[in-house]
Amino acid sequence: MDFEDTSEEAAFRAEARAWIQANAPKHLEAELKRAGFASSGIESEDPLAAGKAWQKKKAEAGWACLNWPKEYGGGARSPIERVIWGQEEGIYGALSSPFIIGHGMCGPTVMAWASEDHKRRLLPPLASGEEIWCQLFSEPAGGSDLAGLRTSAVKAEDGSGDWIINGQKIWTSGAQYSQ
Template identity: 45%
Template sequence: MATWLKDNLTGEFEQLKFRGGPGDEHMFPQERKKWEQKLAEGGWTCVGWPKKYGGRGCSIEQQVIFNEEYARAGAPGHVGHIGEGLTGPTLIAFGTEAQKQKYLPGIVAGKELWCQGYSEPSAGSDLANVKTKARFDETKGKWIINGQKVWTSLAHESDFIFVIARTDPDSVAHKGLGFFLMKMDQPGIEVRGIEQLTGTSEFNEVFFDDAECEADDIVGAPGEGWKVAMGLLGFERGVSTLGQQMQFQNELDQIMAIAKENGAAKDPVIRQRIAGAHIGLKIMRYNSMRMLSGGADGSLQKEALIYKLYWATWHRDLGELAMDVLGAEAEMLESAPYNLTRLQSMYLFVRSDTIYGGTNEIQKNIIAERGLGMPKEPKILMK
């Protein structure tokens, strides 16, 4: 893998090194799509998938090596990571054979991109509060979807979306939900970009107005959406976390190089904070290795419950360290109107790390209730 990356991350792809990923998704989207297909040509997409579905059938150990080598080489963030890391494993675990044959080849080839339709204006960290509805139209023989999703990463670049919607209009919480596979390019779906603090629009709002979903494109039975959705979130805590940590290491390495160059490393407090960041990243890695013993259906060990809270807080602190190392330079832009450096963009974006994917407060509740078996937080009943 390392040799292949060295030979291929050149020429037109040279500019992609260390680009892409959270906070930098707006960079070189078309070029990164071409890179995704280049990976596919070399057989380097979906390496952990079974061979019968186009993967390499790599072991957990081999997948760890792959993700770490990929990040170490500075290869760009995957534009297809939702499909490869979430949609695919979910369909392999819960989907029908027809669904696998329909959707998995496009993901393996790097030609069909997916986005995630989970969060809503009133259902962010509280996913079970979704209001988007799905009804089956007997005349059309299709599911009709109405509602809104928000914070949908790369929806503007995606070909498909998986959507959690309520199949039983009278149901509440996690009951009565369905998990749907939908084509983005259709009259009933509208995507609106959300401008972020960084001046870019990585996230989107997605509106469904009588959007259609084929009858066979619900994963599991109506009412089983919560089980499928939770299985998918388990895959989110999989081997890709090791690649994420290598990207964190690349950021830390850049911060250390700047500290040595501009003299910030002579400050004992800065040195202590850099050492603390290094130690924190090592702890993150060791806990991730414990996490990887989860089941093939996305089930997780309790060690996985702390991961989101830990990395989000660590990464937010790294952004603050970067600004302090840069000093006065951190408050200046190279050119108008909003030309942020990589570290400036990272600092602004990581403010969201402790919010998306479940806020820190929600993560603490999950740890307390699911991990430690403590009583659930009291709820206020509104009359």
């Protein structure tokens, strides 16, 4: 199997590398090299603010959520370009950890199932880092096992379009940061 970049991939890699070199928050490099599981390693400033700033900068330049369609705040790039970006972003990718659930799970679910109005309203602020999302499926008897969920949502009968959610949560990772 050939793992060398095609000429198009090499051009993309060079473009990504140049943009990262010119725009990455290099003042955080030493701290990011100490990043660990669920930690950016940043202590010199608010890591959440640093992550949001990096995500916003990427979004403004078209580098956020590379595999998402442009109309939803993404870059409309191929899966391999997304991989190349991750390789080039390197340690700066740790700044995006608050967005993993939103970008990797919730956003794609919204793209698959939401109305076009909801997609256009919800996804761009998620892609740009304005919003952080969490997922809410931890229950006393089910944990995070979706097959064991008992919480349910029923559409309100008053015509408001609201949903009534009944159930019990025990924890939600990242909820304190999410919108």
